[in-house]
Amino acid sequence: MIEQTLTVKATNGLVAFLLPEEKKACEGCNGKCGSQVFAKLFDTKKADFEYKFDVPLSVGQKVVLALDERHLVKTSLMIYLLPLLFAISSAIFAAEVMQWVEFYQILLAALGGFVGYLIAKSHLRSVKHHIEVVKIYPNSLPVTQIDGD
Structure with a gap:
């Protein structure tokens, strides 16, 4: 499963508009390789991802979705x-x-x-x-406090 952490940008009932976390093209070389140069040159506008959940979410809440x-x-x-x-x-x-x-x-x-x-x-x-909801983080705690599993 490929997992991605997303942040809720807006909601409309049970439908949430999600924004993916920003990832560097390659985190191993600290910007010295060609892939990061191209990522900086062709930085595209982030697109919202729309997904219907079973429970209502609030803006700023983080979720982890997985794709087979x-x-x-x-x-x-x-x-x-x-x-x-x-x-x-x-x-x-x-x-x-x-x-x-x-x-x-x-x-x-x-x-x-x-x-x-x-x-x-x-x-x-x-x-x-088939997109599967792996985890929904509570809005009251920062992700770093509960992301140990």
Whole structure:
């Protein structure tokens, strides 16, 4: 399970809008590696994550959510491999079966990659990831006092 600590930014009944904790790209080298340089250059706006809980939460409360990594691996394979396989198979089809010139092979490969992307995107809209609530911290105590387990 992949776990992430989030902070409640706002609530609407049982629905909470969560903000993930900020993590450095790599905490081992203290900013000397390339991944932290890129993380500083391309710092993106943090997005809220909406989740419906069984109990009401208050603003500022921290929760830990977990995601099964098997779903993440399947999703990643679908996103990255399907367009690549469509592009390669389209290029091979254009070269070997149709015997087109290189320019048309490249165009068909790009079209095949785009079709693979559209198929992966439409398939992933229907995928629901199972997110599990691991822990809800009480709002009255700081996280450092109870985070020993």
